[in-house]
Amino acid sequence: MRTLVLLGILLFSAMWSNLAPSANAVTGAEIPTEGGTWTNPTISIVITPASNMPWFKASYLYDVNHAIARWAKSVITYTDAYGSYYLRKLGFTTCISGVNETLCATPDIRIQFIQSFGSQSAGLGLTSVRIQQNSGVFVAPTTTTLATYDPTNTTQLTDTDMINIASHEFGHALGLNHATVSITDDGTFELMFLSYGQGVGNPGNSLEAPSTLDMYALSNIYDWLANPSGFTGAGHPVAIYSLPPGIAYESVYPYSEQIQSLQSSINQMRLEILIVAVVAGLLLAVSLALGILLARNKHVQAQTDSWQIVGPPAPTELSVFVMD
Numbered sequence: 001m002r003t004l005v006l007l008g009i010l011l012f013s014a015m016w017s018n019l020a021p022s023a024n025a026v027t028g029a030e031i032p033t034e035g036g037t038w039t040n041p042t043i044s045i046v047i048t049p050a051s052n053m054p055w056f057k058a059s060y061l062y063d064v065n066h067a068i069a070r071w072a073k074s075v076i077t078y079t080d081a082y083g084s085y086y087l088r089k090l091g092f093t094t095c096i097s098g099v100n101e102t103l104c105a106t107p108d109i110r111i112q113f114i115q116s117f118g119s120q121s122a123g124l125g126l127t128s129v130r131i132q133q134n135s136g137v138f139v140a141p142t143t144t145t146l147a148t149y150d151p152t153n154t155t156q157l158t159d160t161d162m163i164n165i166a167s168h169e170f171g172h173a174l175g176l177n178h179a180t181v182s183i184t185d186d187g188t189f190e191l192m193f194l195s196y197g198q199g200v201g202n203p204g205n206s207l208e209a210p211s212t213l214d215m216y217a218l219s220n221i222y223d224w225l226a227n228p229s230g231f232t233g234a235g236h237p238v239a240i241y242s243l244p245p246g247i248a249y250e251s252v253y254p255y256s257e258q259i260q261s262l263q264s265s266i267n268q269m270r271l272e273i274l275i276v277a278v279v280a281g282l283l284l285a286v287s288l289a290l291g292i293l294l295a296r297n298k299h300v301q302a303q304t305d306s307w308q309i310v311g312p313p314a315p316t317e318l319s320v321f322v323m324d
Contacts, residue, residue, distance in 0.1 A: 028242065029184075029249055031192060031217050032177040035238035036131040036138040037224070039231040041089045043174075044104040046141075047111045048097040055115040055148050055156070061096060063159050064111055064146070067166035068092050071174075071210060073254035078215040082247055086225040087218065109173045111144045111166070116153040123151070124196055125165045127172035136235025144169045155201040164198070164208045167191055175221040176214055177238075184211050186250035209253045217241040 047064050050056040072092060079085050095104035117123045124147050130139040146165060149156050157165065171192050179192040189197045191208045198205045210218075220241060224231045243249055 029179065029181045029190075029213055030240050030242045031179040031213050032240045033217060033221055033236065033238055034129055034131070034172065034175045034177055035236070036129060036136055036175050037221050037231075037235035038108060038138055038174075039235075040108075041222075041225060041230075042091040042093060043109065044093045044095070044107045045109040045111060046095045046097055046101055046104050046107040048113075050113045050148075053113075053115070056113055057148070057156075057159075059159050060113065060146075060148065060162050063162040064166045065094050067163045068094055068170055070163075070167060070207075070254055071170060073256070074210045074215065074252045075218075077255055077258075078210075078212065078252045082212070082215075084215075084219040087215075087222060089225045090222060106140065108138070108140045108142065109144060109170075110141045111146065111169075113146050113148055116147050116149040117151055118153070119151055121151055122195070123147070124157070124161075124200070125169040127169045129172065134234070136237060138175075142173045144173060150200040157200055158203060158205060160205045160207060161196075161198070161200055164191070164205070165196065167208060167210070168196075171210065171214060174218060176217055179211070179213060184213075184249050184251055186248075188251040190214075191251070207253075207257065209251045209257070211251050212247050212249055213241070213243055215252055216243055216247060 045068060047061060049058070049061050051058070069092070072090070075087050075090065079087055093104060095101050095107070117126070125144065127142060127144045129142045131137065132139055144166075146162065146169065147157070148162075168191055176192050178194045179190045182190055182193040182195070182197055184190055188211075189206075189208045190213070191210050192214050220239070221236060224235075
């Protein structure tokens with residue numbers, strides 16, 4: 001029984017340690033801006049596929065579109081928690097070159113693909129922005145180039161990799177520079193960190209999302225959205241932002257992904273509970289079997305002792321001494 005209790009404690013400890021988020025406290029996390037803003041709340045994007053190239057996967061189109069849509073969903077999650085509801089006025093219209101490009105006649109952002117940036121670069125994406133002097137306003141179009149292979153040109157990006165890289169580069173196109181830390185306080189990757197924190201091509205890579213730090217900086221870049229008259233004057237110059245008290249430093253995943261993650265955690269917990277229950281049942285069965293076996297052995301021993309017949313002592317040899 002003692003073994004059963006100890007095993008149960010160990011299994012439950014392992015289960016809860018897996019469920020608990022890994023804390024990695026970060027102090028002084030900051031993110032600078034590019035020093036530019038878009039002046040229209042609806043930002044248009046044209047994606048140009050490299051469909052005739054063997055290194056291009058058709059799924060990359062969906063990945064990039066999904067990356068852009070996730071920013072809008074993360075804005076909803078962030079504003080529900082911390083306000084700045086004017087950020088919800090930001091809208092993204094995505095078009096595909098050769099399909100519906102006419103809907104984005106003069107795009108703000110153009111996204112294209114390249115096989116690799118080559119061994120001389122450690123990059124997986126590159127965004128080039130132009131800003132009007134003294135106005136803090138982006139000059140269209142901003143150009144984003146996404147690699148489909150790592151710099152060694154040996155490992156192709158998975159769909160998850162492409163979503164993450166496209167999300168990072170879209171953050172630049174919105175006006176964010178690189179964050180100073182790689183991991184948030186909830187143990188997830190900082191989307192806007194300089195380098196990609198996961199191995200390219202690893203099928204186990206996870207989706208990354210904008211952090212509260214990224215969203216807070218974005219709320220300052222686009223604070224003109226709170227003005228009923230829209231954009232007036234000039235945008236903000238380059239600034240460095242850190243989170244104010246009251247905002248936890250964590251990744252801001254869309255609600256749908258949070259629900260999916262919670263369901264996965266619950267399923268994992270159910271599986272681990274089932275394993276504990278099965279092991280506990282087996283140990284209990286073994287304990288009961290051993291207990292019954294020991295009880296039977298004691299009973300048989302007791303019966304054997306009671307059936308012994310004790311006879312009279314065997315006669316001893318009588319020695320006769322004859323006296324002369």
